Amino acid sequence: IIPAFICYLPVVIVMIVNKYAFHGFMDDKVYTLTFYILLILSTFALVVYSTRYFVAIKLFCENENQPISRCFADSKIIMNGHTGDVLKLGFSFIFWILLCILVMPILYVLPYFTQAMCISGKWITQLTRNGTDNELF
Numbered sequence: 001i002i003p004a005f006i007c008y009l010p011v012v013i014v015m016i017v018n019k020y021a022f023h024g025f026m027d028d029k030v031y032t033l034t035f036y037i038l039l040i041l042s043t044f045a046l047v048v049y050s051t052r053y054f055v056a057i058k059l060f061c062e063n064e065n066q067p068i069s070r071c072f073a074d075s076k077i078i079m080n081g082h083t084g085d086v087l088k089l090g091f092s093f094i095f096w097i098l099l100c101i102l103v104m105p106i107l108y109v110l111p112y113f114t115q116a117m118c119i120s121g122k123w124i125t126q127l128t129r130n131g132t133d134n135e136l137f
Contacts, residue, residue, distance in 0.1 A: 007046040
């Protein structure tokens with residue numbers, strides 16, 4: 001919650017300043033453009049930050065007795081050096097996800113995207129544990 005708050009704080013500040021300080025004095029086009037640019041940059045920053053915890057859920061499912069804080073700490077260690085690989089894989093689906101504006105393509109794209117991300121997390125975890133930490137993609 002705290003990283004999301006920090007990442008989206010500029011968007012909230014622009015909204016509050018425009019609403020209360022300027023009383024709509026800012027041009028609507030400037031406000032809208034600023035809002036969308038900050039929203040896109042904040043979302044990108046949150047995605048990059050959250051990839052550190054990409055395998056935390058997998059680690060928790062493997063051993064449910066360990067505390068979740070340990071899973072997050074192990075995920076940060078495992079993902080060290082693999083953040084770019086996960087981002088490349090995720091962004092390789094961007095055009096397919098854009099096609100999902102229509103309802104029908106999402107039925108085909110979402111299972112492939114989910115499976116690709118799960119298998120990637122499994123490979124990253126296995127390579128790190130075996131000590132054969134090579135390029136994955």
